[in-house]
Amino acid sequence: MPVSPSRYVDVYLLDDHDLVRQGLRDLLAPARDIRVVGDSGLASTAASAILRLGAKVMVLDLQLQDGSGIHVCRQVRAVDPSVRGLLVTSASDRDALSATVLAGASGFVVKLARSSDILEAVRRLGSGRTLIDEATATEAADLLRSRAEGLVPRLSEQEWAFLDQVLAGRTDQEIADAAGLDLSTAQHDVAALVDRLTAHEWSR
Numbered sequence: 738m739p740v741s742p743s744r745y746v747d748v749y750l751l752d753d754h755d756l757v758r759q760g761l762r763d764l765l766a767p768a769r770d771i772r773v774v775g776d777s778g779l780a781s782t783a784a785s786a787i788l789r790l791g792a793k794v795m796v797l798d799l800q801l802q803d804g805s806g807i808h809v810c811r812q813v814r815a816v817d818p819s820v821r822g823l824l825v826t827s828a829s830d831r832d833a834l835s836a837t838v839l840a841g842a843s844g845f846v847v848k849l850a851r852s853s854d855i856l857e858a859v860r861r862l863g864s865g866r867t868l869i870d871e872a873t874a875t876e877a878a879d880l881l882r883s884r885a886e887g888l889v890p891r892l893s894e895q896e897w898a899f900l901d902q903v904l905a906g907r908t909d910q911e912i913a914d915a916a917g918l919d920l921s922t923a924q925h926d927v928a929a930l931v932d933r934l935t936a937h938e939w940s941r
Contacts, residue, residue: 744770745770745771745772746770746771746772746793746794746859746860746862746863746864747772747774747790747791747792747793747794748765748771748772748773748774748792748793748794748795748796748859748863749773749774749775749776749777749783749786749787749790749792749794749795749796750762750773750775750776750777750796751776751777751778751780751783751795751796751797751798751801751806751809752776752778752796752797752798752801752825753778753779753798753801753802753803754778754798755778757798757825757848758776758778761773761776761796761825761855762776764852764855764856765856765859768856770860770863771856771859771860771863774790774791774792775787775790775792778801778802779801779802779803780801780803780804780805780806780808780809781803781804783795783797783809784809784812784813787809787813787820788813788816788817788820792820793819793820793821793862793863794820794821794822794823794859794862794863795809795810795813795820795821795822795823796823796825796859797809797810797822797823797824797825797840797842798824798825798826799824799825799826799828799833799836799845800826805931805935806822806824806825806836806840806842807824807836807839807840807842807931807935808840808928808931810822810824810840810841810842811840811841811908811909811924811927811928811931812909812924814841814908814909815908815909815910815920815924816910818908821842821843821862821863821865821867822837822840822841822842822843822862823842823843823844823845823846823858823859823862823868824836824837824840824842824844824845824846825845825846825847825848826845826847826848827847827848827849830847831880833845833847834869834873834876834877835877835880835881835884835934835935836935837869837877838869838874838877838878838881838903838904839881839903839931839934839935841903841906841907841908843862843866843867843868843869844858844861844862844867844868844869845868846858878904881900881904881934882900882904884934885897885900885934888933888934892930892933895916895926896926896930898916899912899916899923899926899927899930900930900934902915903927903930903931909923909924909927910923912927
Protein backbone atom coordinates (compact mmCIF):
# COMPACT_ATOMS: atom_id res chain seq x y z
CA MET A 738 0.00 0.00 0.00
CA PRO A 739 1.53 3.39 -0.98
CA VAL A 740 2.71 5.68 1.77
CA SER A 741 0.60 8.84 2.05
CA PRO A 742 2.61 11.97 1.17
CA SER A 743 1.76 13.36 4.61
CA ARG A 744 3.58 10.41 6.16
CA TYR A 745 6.88 11.15 4.43
CA VAL A 746 9.86 12.53 6.29
CA ASP A 747 10.94 15.19 3.79
CA VAL A 748 14.73 15.56 3.89
CA TYR A 749 17.17 18.10 2.49
CA LEU A 750 20.86 17.19 2.07
CA LEU A 751 23.71 19.70 2.35
CA ASP A 752 27.26 18.52 1.70
CA ASP A 753 29.92 19.99 -0.57
CA HIS A 754 31.16 16.55 -1.62
CA ASP A 755 29.10 15.27 -4.54
CA LEU A 756 29.88 11.65 -3.71
CA VAL A 757 28.71 12.05 -0.12
CA ARG A 758 25.46 13.69 -1.21
CA GLN A 759 24.83 10.98 -3.78
CA GLY A 760 25.63 8.33 -1.21
CA LEU A 761 23.11 9.79 1.20
CA ARG A 762 20.51 9.98 -1.58
CA ASP A 763 21.14 6.34 -2.50
CA LEU A 764 20.81 5.37 1.16
CA LEU A 765 17.55 7.23 1.78
CA ALA A 766 15.82 6.66 -1.60
CA PRO A 767 14.66 3.06 -0.99
CA ALA A 768 12.98 4.00 2.32
CA ARG A 769 9.22 4.22 1.71
CA ASP A 770 8.73 6.69 4.55
CA ILE A 771 11.51 9.13 3.59
CA ARG A 772 11.66 11.52 0.65
CA VAL A 773 14.68 13.60 -0.36
CA VAL A 774 13.20 16.92 -1.52
CA GLY A 775 16.46 18.64 -2.43
CA ASP A 776 20.21 18.84 -1.98
CA SER A 777 23.04 21.32 -2.37
CA GLY A 778 26.76 21.75 -1.92
CA LEU A 779 26.49 25.44 -1.00
CA ALA A 780 25.69 26.86 2.41
CA SER A 781 24.81 30.22 0.86
CA THR A 782 21.64 28.97 -0.83
CA ALA A 783 20.69 26.07 1.40
CA ALA A 784 18.59 27.83 4.06
CA SER A 785 16.20 29.42 1.57
CA ALA A 786 15.86 26.12 -0.33
CA ILE A 787 15.18 24.12 2.83
CA LEU A 788 12.38 26.51 3.81
CA ARG A 789 10.97 26.75 0.30
CA LEU A 790 10.85 22.97 -0.15
CA GLY A 791 9.29 22.35 3.25
CA ALA A 792 11.88 19.88 4.53
CA LYS A 793 11.21 18.38 7.95
CA VAL A 794 14.81 17.24 8.45
CA MET A 795 17.97 18.88 7.16
CA VAL A 796 21.07 16.69 6.98
CA LEU A 797 23.97 19.10 7.15
CA ASP A 798 27.70 18.73 6.69
CA LEU A 799 29.40 20.48 9.59
CA GLN A 800 32.13 22.21 7.60
CA LEU A 801 31.46 23.47 4.07
CA GLN A 802 33.61 25.32 1.58
CA ASP A 803 31.46 28.46 1.85
CA GLY A 804 30.17 28.21 5.40
CA SER A 805 29.01 25.91 8.15
CA GLY A 806 26.12 23.59 8.79
CA ILE A 807 25.82 25.30 12.18
CA HIS A 808 24.88 28.63 10.59
CA VAL A 809 22.51 27.05 8.06
CA CYS A 810 20.71 25.21 10.84
CA ARG A 811 20.30 28.40 12.88
CA GLN A 812 19.13 30.38 9.83
CA VAL A 813 16.42 27.84 9.04
CA ARG A 814 15.23 27.40 12.62
CA ALA A 815 14.98 31.18 13.12
CA VAL A 816 12.17 31.05 10.55
CA ASP A 817 10.74 27.58 11.23
CA PRO A 818 11.77 26.00 14.56
CA SER A 819 9.95 22.78 13.64
CA VAL A 820 12.67 21.85 11.12
CA ARG A 821 15.11 19.39 12.69
CA GLY A 822 18.83 19.49 12.01
CA LEU A 823 21.13 16.47 11.79
CA LEU A 824 24.85 17.26 11.50
CA VAL A 825 27.08 14.84 9.60
CA THR A 826 30.74 15.11 10.47
CA SER A 827 34.08 13.43 10.95
CA ALA A 828 34.82 15.53 14.05
CA SER A 829 35.34 13.92 17.44
CA ASP A 830 32.19 13.14 19.41
CA ARG A 831 32.94 16.00 21.80
CA ASP A 832 33.36 18.59 19.04
CA ALA A 833 30.39 17.22 17.10
CA LEU A 834 28.20 17.43 20.19
CA SER A 835 29.33 21.01 20.86
CA ALA A 836 28.55 21.95 17.26
CA THR A 837 25.14 20.30 17.51
CA VAL A 838 24.21 22.34 20.58
CA LEU A 839 25.46 25.58 19.00
CA ALA A 840 23.46 24.85 15.85
CA GLY A 841 20.26 24.10 17.73
CA ALA A 842 20.31 20.77 15.91
CA SER A 843 18.70 17.59 17.21
CA GLY A 844 21.71 15.33 16.83
CA PHE A 845 24.72 14.28 14.82
CA VAL A 846 26.07 11.21 13.03
CA VAL A 847 29.61 10.48 11.95
CA LYS A 848 30.33 10.08 8.26
CA LEU A 849 31.41 6.47 8.76
CA ALA A 850 28.20 5.56 10.61
CA ARG A 851 26.31 2.44 9.58
CA SER A 852 23.52 2.99 7.08
CA SER A 853 20.97 1.77 9.59
CA ASP A 854 22.15 4.38 12.11
CA ILE A 855 21.66 7.23 9.63
CA LEU A 856 18.21 5.98 8.64
CA GLU A 857 17.17 5.64 12.27
CA ALA A 858 18.47 9.14 13.05
CA VAL A 859 16.47 10.67 10.20
CA ARG A 860 13.34 8.81 11.29
CA ARG A 861 13.74 9.86 14.91
CA LEU A 862 14.12 13.50 13.96
CA GLY A 863 11.25 13.26 11.50
CA SER A 864 8.99 12.07 14.30
CA GLY A 865 9.94 15.08 16.42
CA ARG A 866 12.39 13.30 18.69
CA THR A 867 16.01 14.16 19.41
CA LEU A 868 19.26 12.19 19.60
CA ILE A 869 20.56 14.21 22.55
CA ASP A 870 19.36 13.62 26.09
CA GLU A 871 19.29 16.33 28.73
CA ALA A 872 22.39 15.12 30.55
CA THR A 873 24.44 15.08 27.35
CA ALA A 874 23.22 18.55 26.38
CA THR A 875 24.21 19.85 29.82
CA GLU A 876 27.66 18.31 29.45
CA ALA A 877 28.10 20.03 26.08
CA ALA A 878 26.89 23.35 27.49
CA ASP A 879 29.40 23.14 30.34
CA LEU A 880 32.18 22.42 27.85
CA LEU A 881 31.21 25.42 25.71
CA ARG A 882 31.03 27.74 28.71
CA SER A 883 34.50 26.58 29.75
CA ARG A 884 35.76 27.23 26.22
CA ALA A 885 34.14 30.68 26.25
CA GLU A 886 35.85 31.58 29.52
CA GLY A 887 39.22 31.05 27.87
CA LEU A 888 38.60 33.29 24.87
CA VAL A 889 40.77 36.37 24.33
CA PRO A 890 39.47 39.01 24.15
CA ARG A 891 36.91 38.03 26.76
CA LEU A 892 33.25 37.79 25.89
CA SER A 893 31.22 40.92 26.45
CA GLU A 894 28.22 40.93 28.74
CA GLN A 895 25.93 40.76 25.70
CA GLU A 896 27.88 37.84 24.22
CA TRP A 897 27.51 35.93 27.49
CA ALA A 898 23.78 36.65 27.43
CA PHE A 899 23.57 35.39 23.85
CA LEU A 900 25.58 32.28 24.72
CA ASP A 901 23.23 31.46 27.59
CA GLN A 902 20.28 31.69 25.21
CA VAL A 903 21.98 29.59 22.52
CA LEU A 904 22.80 26.90 25.09
CA ALA A 905 19.19 27.00 26.28
CA GLY A 906 18.11 26.08 22.74
CA ARG A 907 16.70 29.46 21.75
CA THR A 908 16.45 30.30 18.06
CA ASP A 909 17.94 33.49 16.64
CA GLN A 910 14.42 34.95 16.37
CA GLU A 911 13.81 34.27 20.06
CA ILE A 912 17.18 35.79 20.93
CA ALA A 913 16.37 38.86 18.82
CA ASP A 914 13.00 39.27 20.54
CA ALA A 915 14.52 38.95 24.02
CA ALA A 916 17.25 41.50 23.24
CA GLY A 917 14.96 43.93 21.40
CA LEU A 918 16.96 43.55 18.18
CA ASP A 919 15.95 42.93 14.59
CA LEU A 920 16.56 39.39 13.37
CA SER A 921 19.42 40.24 10.99
CA THR A 922 21.39 41.96 13.76
CA ALA A 923 20.86 39.10 16.18
CA GLN A 924 21.84 36.55 13.53
CA HIS A 925 25.03 38.47 12.76
CA ASP A 926 25.98 38.69 16.43
CA VAL A 927 25.15 35.06 17.21
CA ALA A 928 27.05 33.87 14.11
CA ALA A 929 30.10 35.87 15.21
CA LEU A 930 29.88 34.32 18.68
CA VAL A 931 29.61 30.81 17.22
CA ASP A 932 32.61 31.50 15.00
CA ARG A 933 34.66 32.53 18.04
CA LEU A 934 33.72 29.33 19.84
CA THR A 935 34.52 27.14 16.83
CA ALA A 936 37.62 28.96 15.60
CA HIS A 937 39.77 25.83 15.83
CA GLU A 938 39.87 23.67 12.73
CA TRP A 939 36.99 21.18 12.57
CA SER A 940 37.92 17.77 11.29
CA ARG A 941 36.21 16.85 8.06
